[in-house]
Amino acid sequence: MKNMRKIVLTALTTLFFTSAASAATVKVSKNIDTSTTWTADNVYRLEGQIFVLPGASLTIEAGTVIASTTDAGGSLAVARGAKIFVNGTEDNPVIMTSTDDVATWEKDSSHPSGGDPKTGTWREGANEWGNLTIMGEGVISASHSKGLQVGSNTKDPSGLNEAQMEGLTDANYSLYGGADDNDDSGSISYLSLRYAGRVIGLGNELNGLSLGGIGRETDIDHVEIMNNVDDGIEIWGGTVNLKYVSIWNVGDDSFDVDQGWRGKAQFLFVVQGYSVDAKQGSGVGDNCFEMDGAEDSDAQPVTTSVIYNATVIGNPLDGDHGTAWRDNARVQFRNCIFMDLGEKLVKADNDDGDGANGYGYNGTLSWENTWTTDYTVTSTVNDCGGCPSAAFNNASKLYTAQTSGKLAEITDSVFFRNLHADAYTDADTVGVTTNGGSNSGKNNVVVTGTDDKDMPIVSLTRGTSFTSSEGKGVLPVKSVDPRAANDALVSAGTAPNDGFFTPVQFRGAFSADDNWMQGWTAAYAYGMIVSDDDENPDVNPVKSITVSPSSLTLNKGDSADVAITLADEDGNAVEGNTVKTKLNRAGKKRVSISSNSEETDENGEAVFTVTAKKKGKAVITFQSDSLKEKLKVKVKK
Numbered sequence: 001m002k003n004m005r006k007i008v009l010t011a012l013t014t015l016f017f018t019s020a021a022s023a024a025t026v027k028v029s030k031n032i033d034t035s036t037t038w039t040a041d042n043v044y045r046l047e048g049q050i051f052v053l054p055g056a057s058l059t060i061e062a063g064t065v066i067a068s069t070t071d072a073g074g075s076l077a078v079a080r081g082a083k084i085f086v087n088g089t090e091d092n093p094v095i096m097t098s099t100d101d102v103a104t105w106e107k108d109s110s111h112p113s114g115g116d117p118k119t120g121t122w123r124e125g126a127n128e129w130g131n132l133t134i135m136g137e138g139v140i141s142a143s144h145s146k147g148l149q150v151g152s153n154t155k156d157p158s159g160l161n162e163a164q165m166e167g168l169t170d171a172n173y174s175l176y177g178g179a180d181d182n183d184d185s186g187s188i189s190y191l192s193l194r195y196a197g198r199v200i201g202l203g204n205e206l207n208g209l210s211l212g213g214i215g216r217e218t219d220i221d222h223v224e225i226m227n228n229v230d231d232g233i234e235i236w237g238g239t240v241n242l243k244y245v246s247i248w249n250v251g252d253d254s255f256d257v258d259q260g261w262r263g264k265a266q267f268l269f270v271v272q273g274y275s276v277d278a279k280q281g282s283g284v285g286d287n288c289f290e291m292d293g294a295e296d297s298d299a300q301p302v303t304t305s306v307i308y309n310a311t312v313i314g315n316p317l318d319g320d321h322g323t324a325w326r327d328n329a330r331v332q333f334r335n336c337i338f339m340d341l342g343e344k345l346v347k348a349d350n351d352d353g354d355g356a357n358g359y360g361y362n363g364t365l366s367w368e369n370t371w372t373t374d375y376t377v378t379s380t381v382n383d384c385g386g387c388p389s390a391a392f393n394n395a396s397k398l399y400t401a402q403t404s405g406k407l408a409e410i411t412d413s414v415f416f417r418n419l420h421a422d423a424y425t426d427a428d429t430v431g432v433t434t435n436g437g438s439n440s441g442k443n444n445v446v447v448t449g450t451d452d453k454d455m456p457i458v459s460l461t462r463g464t465s466f467t468s469s470e471g472k473g474v475l476p477v478k479s480v481d482p483r484a485a486n487d488a489l490v491s492a493g494t495a496p497n498d499g500f501f502t503p504v505q506f507r508g509a510f511s512a513d514d515n516w517m518q519g520w521t522a523a524y525a526y527g528m529i530v531s532d533d534d535e536n537p538d539v540n541p542v543k544s545i546t547v548s549p550s551s552l553t554l555n556k557g558d559s560a561d562v563a564i565t566l567a568d569e570d571g572n573a574v575e576g577n578t579v580k581t582k583l584n585r586a587g588k589k590r591v592s593i594s595s596n597s598e599e600t601d602e603n604g605e606a607v608f609t610v611t612a613k614k615k616g617k618a619v620i621t622f623q624s625d626s627l628k629e630k631l632k633v634k635v636k637k
Helices: 002-009 425-429
Strands: 013-017 024-028 036-038 042-046 049-052 057-060 065-068 075-078 083-087 094-098 132-135 186-194 199-201 209-212 219-226 233-236 241-248 255-258 264-271 289-292 304-313 323-326 330-334 337-339 346-350 409-411 414-416 457-462 477-484 544-548 551-555 559-567 578-583 591-593 597-599 605-612 616-624 627-636
Touching: 132 186, 209 219, 233 241, 255 264, 264 477, 289 330, 304 457, 304 477, 323 330, 346 425, 544 616, 544 627, 551 559, 551 605, 559 616, 578 591, 591 616, 597 605, 605 627
Parallel strands: 024 042, 036 057, 042 065, 049 075, 057 083, 065 094, 075 132, 083 186, 094 186, 132 209, 186 219, 209 233, 219 241, 233 255, 241 264, 255 289, 264 304, 289 323, 304 330, 304 337, 323 346, 330 409, 337 414, 551 627
Antiparallel strands: 013 024, 457 477, 544 559, 559 605, 578 597, 578 616, 591 605, 616 627
């Protein structure tokens, strides 16, 4: 009761008890003005836009579920000067989602949500609650918006610029930006954000994770965005770094940067698709990476960043570009995979169509010259005007992410099955590719084959095509094993060992033997991620799984064998595949299983012995590759 008394005393919430093991559903309806902890023995429900106010912090324990009411759920925003600590783990992630998502989880009366958060079913859906927004005091370029001057903001990096965060309605707490690129807004680890992105108005939608003016002392790793209505992650200015990020089925751009982001990112996994049947940009995926430099394009700071080890799986029907470049953005992509793109690998968008003036404006570098200019060259247009070398806005302090190469580049990467007629047109112009083929000087490989056996990842299965009411076609990814294969197995170089990057010698977000998305993501819970326990998932792929008997009744102390049979698409037995078992939480008290996993024999069978321990009901899930089948067990006295 201690946590409950604390919540009442701080007037933050109203408590509603549920039947799940004396847990509480905590309705959060007021801003958080004193440091608060949310615990895993409660479920939290956001009502309205909730702000963590300046001076306060919010700590969220591992395993905590925040499940807001579908179509009425609120959002969570961390104001400038506040902090958030999301302390998830691989075994117990923090999940922010909607009640409709929780309704697909397997029933588990021992969990405060009433369901098992490691289960669930993918649905078409988004816009079911708000999002997570964090605002900090990093330097931003925000002198103009839609071609108009923003307040007293200037084009030089004065540290005085601030901007209103899109999608938030409380002007008192929705500002970001400042003079502190070392801003520390807290930390996030193992966070799954699902079915979010509430629409506030036309062009005013919430991203899965919004980061405004966040500094490099803020730690963000192992974050997943699944099914958002707008962008997956959008970053405005600042220097925040990100690692181990999955963005899947978002309705606009997967990874979007603006207003002078000068950070680093590594191990990014992007899967294009759709979240809801709506226009492209509000339901159907647009660009994989969309990069704006500054507002206006001759302002400083300008986006100057580096991204290592991204795996990007596009939508080959009507997805847009792999990388879209605007307003003097300067980004280095290294050791990456871009495959199945709908349009161009590199798109010279020039400006964002929102009043900015594009590359080459007012004496800034042209588009082509950005790709041939050394990373050490910084603009003298609207710089800090002779500020001391130790000042926060001196170029030597503003631009530290890039440490080698050219200001804009895509190197040491592999491109596969990008079949649009202009897939490599702009890439040829800036030397990423040569006549639509490999450029050995950049260590870039364009794979000549198009069969699955030539893929730079282990396996990929797509579902039935979907056509939106706008007429956009989507070929959704049903399941994937994203581990490196073929030309992705070994890269020419590695990321620098600089305290943030991990120097690994492969291309893409995953090595050949480790899938970091297992266990904690919605994609894994929904059966969309192939386990790295499967040695040869593209040999004799499993198309059916059967359990015999289909149900089981035992007396306490008795045992029975259960046979799991795997078959391929022709009905042939699949030998040598691993079948894993999982008991629902309540079932662990009722029965035991002879082993956690078994390999199928020449008949495609794996046999497990189930022993009854205590009266009650249990559910055993058997899984091989992305297929699952459940067995209900009843234990009598």
